[in-house]
Amino acid sequence: MQKFTKLSGIAAPLDLVNIDTDMIIPKQFLKTIKRSGLGVNLFDEMRYDDDGKEIESFVLNQPAYRDAQILVAGDNFGCGSSREHAPWAIADFGITCIIAPSFADIFYNNSFKNGILPIALPQEQVDVLMKDAEKGANARIEVDLEAQTITSSDGEVFHFEVDAFKKHCLMNGLDDIGLTMEKAASIDAFEAAAASARPWV
Amino acid sequence: MSPKTLYDKIWDAHVAHEAEDGTCLLYIDRHLVHEVTSPQAFEGLRMTGRKVRAPEKTIAVPDHNVPTTLDRANAATMTEDSRIQVEALDTNAKEFGLHYYPVTDVRQGVVHIVGPEQGWTLPGMTVVCGDSHTATHGAFGSLAHGIGTSEVEHVLATQTLIQQKSKNMKVEITGKLAPGVTAKDVTMAVIGLTGTAGGTGYVIEYCGEVIRNLSMEGRMTVCNMAIEGGARAGLIAPDETTYAYCKGRPHAPKGAAWEAALAYWKTLYTDEGAHFDKILTIRGEDIAPLVTWGTSPEDVLPITGVVPDPASFKGGKVGAAQRSIEYMGLTAGQKLSDIEIDTVFIGSCTNGRIEDFRAAAEILKGKKIKEGMRAMVVPGSGLVRAQAEEEGIAQIFIDAGFEWRLAGCSMCLAMNPDQLQPGERCAATSNRNFEGRQGRGGRTHLMSPAMAAAAAITGKLTDVRDLM
């Protein structure tokens, strides 16, 4: 998993509440054999018209936000189906931090497993950052996971909360597999012992 | 040392790390991979730059999606989605250096049949696969169970699984089986008694005289459906029957290694006085040829019975039974042996082995299936197919009017072109009768291969003993 420590990037404002995982990645994209490559279909139905042409007004189609790494959104982000394709699509697009007043539970957990930092802040603070994001490419927002702070382009600092263990995993790029790999010495030792005890395996 | 169960012994021999809260890293000896649940796992490895830790312990075979018609070499017989998944497995197996049995290989077949056949599955091992019927391999006295895609990736990368230990359950089948009663009836009888959740949280050890007298094929049938009873895995202690089956298989140990293995395998039994959290005993003599009437594998009844009255059930099961009977197009009180069928499917990882085919052929010999019946027999592997042809069994099926197919999962789950149409009713030797399992609106009655053969002849669910 990608490590997440610090990020200084463009933030795309998506001022909608209840953005569900169907909106994030519609079900016709679930037959894939990959978790990568879903970025082009992120927010597919909001982003493209029936002929597959980009809808200009959609935020991620605007030149200023094509390289956005942060998303600022409304309440209850990521609700609906538990599909892990949603964080896969977001990460594949290049967004690794989402700021919103609240998140749906499963999506919140899935995000951490995929190198994405979801940050829940009080509505007033999200409002400030939403305004900041609307300034486009000139406004870079800074996220420091170690210090647990977000700094707006005006230098205003907001503190955020994150579970210590999740923080540890994200900062070190550890998913379940990464954590198990930290115990590689135990696995190596087991394998060596087993190889002499049961060499036919 | 306190006495241990077989499960305790295998578990203890595979703990690579134990955390303070009892969460263990269980070392995996064999990882079986098929095309449906693995693509994202390999993708995950690529995205993170990880390798397969032990490719020499990882075996890949496409089975769920592959067509079983003779023209399957022609990729056009596969749907686009299926073709892509099979191709992905092909690429992944080659790129990561796995043992691989492609569609064109005579050894290809259902992953749970190929593993034992090639000697990959051996007593005392831990075996996992992204497929719930991995329980099959427990027949060898190996701890075998299904895992999800994220766990597939975990095993590929680390050769371990994060696990908490299950509880021990003993299922003893005493005495002898009556003529016409098979391993399939035994495993269905157990699920009928425990229900589909009765094994939840447990690893089941099957034992008793009936189990001892089963062939390896029969034991695999029994363990295969442990998952249908909710158990994490099913186990049978290895014995002479097991050793005889393993000996000489391509990946079984040879020479001195065989002797060493054998000495170890002989320690794999439940110690006298070991603790079981739950015990179930069934008399072999009490088991009749069984069929399912509903849409859950626990909906089993002797073929001599009648469709039950939903009101006779308790609690939440009343509504479920009502819904099952409606879906299945039956009426309460109807004799099971009056239910007419239009399709017969003999195959799957439950009953796609040579012994299953012998049992069905025994009933079919010199007979014809009912006119208009669609009957297919799908070998569990290319080698089963070849053996059946050699023994003349294939010809018996063909003469009776069956389609003689190539190996794969086929109509067990209808991910390939072999499907039921809405309302079609099938006598099937597979393991799940869920709504839509064999095709949208399709109706499935589970039974043994001999019972399925009998149904093919009469066109109705039939007591095989009447044709013996």
Ligand code: SF4
């Ligand atoms: S034969 Fe059926 S149960 Fe067995 S692996 Fe294939 S689909 Fe699953």
